[in-house]
Amino acid sequence: MSKYRCIVCGYIYDPQIGDPDNGINPGTAFEDLPDSWVCPECGVGKDMFENL
Amino acid sequence: MTMKDLSTYAKNTWCPGCGNFAILNSIKTVLAMLNEEGFPLERIVLVSGIGCHAKIVDYINVNSFYAIHGRVVPVATGVKLANPDLKVIGFAGDGDAYGEGLEHLIFAAKRNIDITMIIHNNRVYGLTTGQYTPTSPLGFRGRSTPKGTIELPLNPLELMLASGATFIARGYSHGIELLKRIFKEAITHKGFSFIDVLQVCVTFFNMYEYYNKKVYELEDDDFQNYDGALRKIREWDYNSDAPIALGTFYKKEIPTFEERFLEYETREADRNLKIKEILERAI
Numbered sequence: 440m441s442k443y444r445c446i447v448c449g450y451i452y453d454p455q456i457g458d459p460d461n462g463i464n465p466g467t468a469f470e471d472l473p474d475s476w477v478c479p480e481c482g483v484g485k486d487m488f489e490n491l
Numbered sequence: 492m493t494m495k496d497l498s499t500y501a502k503n504t505w506c507p508g509c510g511n512f513a514i515l516n517s518i519k520t521v522l523a524m525l526n527e528e529g530f531p532l533e534r535i536v537l538v539s540g541i542g543c544h545a546k547i548v549d550y551i552n553v554n555s556f557y558a559i560h561g562r563v564v565p566v567a568t569g570v571k572l573a574n575p576d577l578k579v580i581g582f583a584g585d586g587d588a589y590g591e592g593l594e595h596l597i598f599a600a601k602r603n604i605d606i607t608m609i610i611h612n613n614r615v616y617g618l619t620t621g622q623y624t625p626t627s628p629l630g631f632r633g634r635s636t637p638k639g640t641i642e643l644p645l646n647p648l649e650l651m652l653a654s655g656a657t658f659i660a661r662g663y664s665h666g667i668e669l670l671k672r673i674f675k676e677a678i679t680h681k682g683f684s685f686i687d688v689l690q691v692c693v694t695f696f697n698m699y700e701y702y703n704k705k706v707y708e709l710e711d712d713d714f715q716n717y718d719g720a721l722r723k724i725r726e727w728d729y730n731s732d733a734p735i736a737l738g739t740f741y742k743k744e745i746p747t748f749e750e751r752f753l754e755y756e757t758r759e760a761d762r763n764l765k766i767k768e769i770l771e772r773a774i
Contacts, residue, residue, distance in 0.1 A: 447508045447693060448665045449703050460494055460520045480667050481693065482505060482512035 443469045443488040448481040452488065494519050497532075501549040508693030510664025514611060515547055517670040518580070521678065522553065525578075535578050538567045540592070542584035543618045543692075544611035561591025564599045567606045575605075575749045578678060585612040589625040589647055600654035600683050602748035607677045607684040610647065613692035614729070621695035628730045633695070644729040647687050652720055652741060657682035659720065659741040663689045663706050665699060669737060676739060682747050689735070702735065709738035717741070 440454040457465040458479055463472060477484055497519045505511050526532050535553045539545035541560040548555035558566040567581040588596050588610050616622040622635040630639035651659050658680040662670045677684035691698050713719050720741035727733040
């Protein structure tokens with residue numbers, strides 16, 4: 440599972456950590472995030488993330 | 492209590508890319524944390540001003556008050572004095588807090604009223620489409636200054652230190668873990684807590700790339716050293732091309748305004764009782 444970076448603000452989604460504050464458990468691959476998930480730091484959608 | 496319970500039905504209308512999302516997510520996490528630790532959410536009151544930041548109170552399911560422009564601090568002060576058992580958290584923009592309401596901020600720091608002020612400092616008036624604020628850098632080109640500003644910004648942290656704030660910190664919207672730590676520390680601090688958050692306005696002053704190169708986290712924990720805090724605060728003046736420190740700069744515990752206010756109230760009540768006794772004896 441690879442990390443993804445928000446190209447707007449620089450936030451890095453790490454699948455090992457997930458995004459527990461927003462209901463995403465550790466171990467969730469970026470590809471498995473729901474379409475409604477947005478960057479917790481700047482609110483953009485998944486389409487604004489790049490694979491690291 | 493989950494983050495979902497703290498959400499509301501209000502549709503979020505901030506621009507995608509806005510740094511306000513980081514502040515919203517951080518504060519919700521911290522409120523959930525406080526609740527888990529036993530602090531009831533009905534004893535939290537949020538106050539916001541006017542500007543993009545102000546919508547934050549629409550998105551959090553706790554008691555709140557929408558103040559008028561620049562008047563977050565007097566409303567928050569009034570709420571705290573009326574019921575000192577409440578935790579009062581004020582949100583204001585840089586235009587709101589450092590422009591329209593600057594004198595309130597200074598006096599809240601001077602009084603050491605036990606409230607937390609979180610400043611969404613995007614260094615531009617975003618809601619009105621891009622005019623310069625007191626923290627915009629020299630030469631900032633916006634709707635009201637197409638040829639660039641001709642005045643230097645103020646350093647709000649230096650101003651707060653000089654005014655007597657007992658908790659001073661700086662965060663950055665790309666840095667949510669640090670924001671959570673600072674917010675928790677500030678809200679649990681007894682006294683006036685001030686946090687300047689470099690909150691990027693992606694539409695009118697996109698500073699992500701610049702800040703990402705310049706920010707670093709403070710490592711020392713000599714929080715009570717006034718001169719040391721001043722030195723760290725002066726490293727970046729909101730204008731020069733210098734490293735930008737993030738974290739807690741200063742922290743000190745002294746009696747709060749409401750403690751002194753309540754002591755005064757008690758003394759006054761005793762005085763009135765004694766006058767009544769004297770009058771009753773005399774008459």
